[in-house]
Amino acid sequence: MxxxxxxxxxxxxxxxxxxxxxxxxxxxxxxxxxxxxxxxxxxxxxxxxxxxxxxxxxxxxxxxxxxxxxxxxxxxxxxxxxxxxxxxxxxxxxxxxxxxxxxxxxxxxxxxxxxxxxxxxxxxxxxxxxxxxxxxxxxVTQAKKYEHAKIEKEKLTVVVRTAGAICHEINQPLMAILGFSELLIDDICHGQVQKENIKEIKDQAERLAEITNKLMAITQYKTKKYLHSEILDLDAASSFVAVPPNPEKGKNDEK
CATH class of the missing domain: 3.30.450.20 (PAS domain)
Structure with a gap:
């Protein structure tokens, strides 16, 4: 006051x-x-x-x-x-x-x-x-209503950009999973199973899990250019740090 x-x-x-x-x-x-x-x-x-x-x-x-x-x-x-x-x-x-x-x-x-x-x-x-x-x-009632509408619009913009980022990030591993799944189906029809395709599907599924972890660890609002608009820059906005793969684990899996 x-x-x-x-x-x-x-x-x-x-x-x-x-x-x-x-x-x-x-x-x-x-x-x-x-x-x-x-x-x-x-x-x-x-x-x-x-x-x-x-x-x-x-x-x-x-x-x-x-x-x-x-x-x-x-x-x-x-x-x-x-x-x-x-x-x-x-x-x-x-x-x-x-x-x-x-x-x-x-x-x-x-x-x-x-x-x-x-x-x-x-x-x-x-x-x-x-x-x-x-x-x-x-x-100042009308001014407050305008201010509230502006805040709601800004919130909607954030939601739209976040949704765009989620779609962009998740679509890539999903497309890979779908592609390699179709290859596996073809191989199975010919009585063959390709280890590389199964591993690629596993890697893309893990990538999806990493994206959800990043979403849950967002600590700031950062955007990046995408097509003719902007979307949330998930890597810059999140505090989540992916653990690099363990090469020893990969060797054990091959045995």
Missing amino acids: KETILDSPTVFSKDDILRVINNLPLAVAVIDADRKLVLANKMAGMFVKKEENLLVGPVVGAAFGCIHHKDAPEGCGFGKECLKCKLRITVNDTLENERGHFMVETPMTFNSIGRRHLRITTQPLKLQKGKAVLLSIED
Whole structure:
């Protein structure tokens, strides 16, 4: 939570503040020491689909139409959800400690407009009747949806490239296995068995096992060019190190 500190806030009249905030492109409101809205600009009214004069008077949650403002019999600000509300926490801290907060992000659900993602900024004020908070609200819901869609697209790209790498890597030993299997079938039909072909099938099967081991040991995202696109570079992305064949084992197998 970013914050700024004002040593001695200037004392403003409501008319002075209203003239300024009505020209701002954000929803802006002024909240007094009792957590009530004492001023709201046109954008604040447009944000919650209310006339700005109807916002003035109630406490913040009730004024904006937070769905939880009636949760507790004591009123807005006392419900279970209110205790976790970043808007409430931020406004209270600014009132009590005269400390501003900059671009605090939080989700919030309203009766009139549903669930929105907000970016709020507060600054301490001194009105002629005492402490207050200047609150600005930026609705970043669409930006968050775009950001989420972008992340999902990036995830899909990774999946597609990984799938391409798997197909590319596995197809090669599979083609070899199929080819040598056909040769064996032909040989068997003629009453012959070729040791070399059987060994090649075994080697390609072991290569398939090595590919799956590499897939399970991926530790980073590395790609390589393939045709007109890119695929995961399995060797560079995996921490798996293949054990070289044991020449002694090969001699024993021949005996």
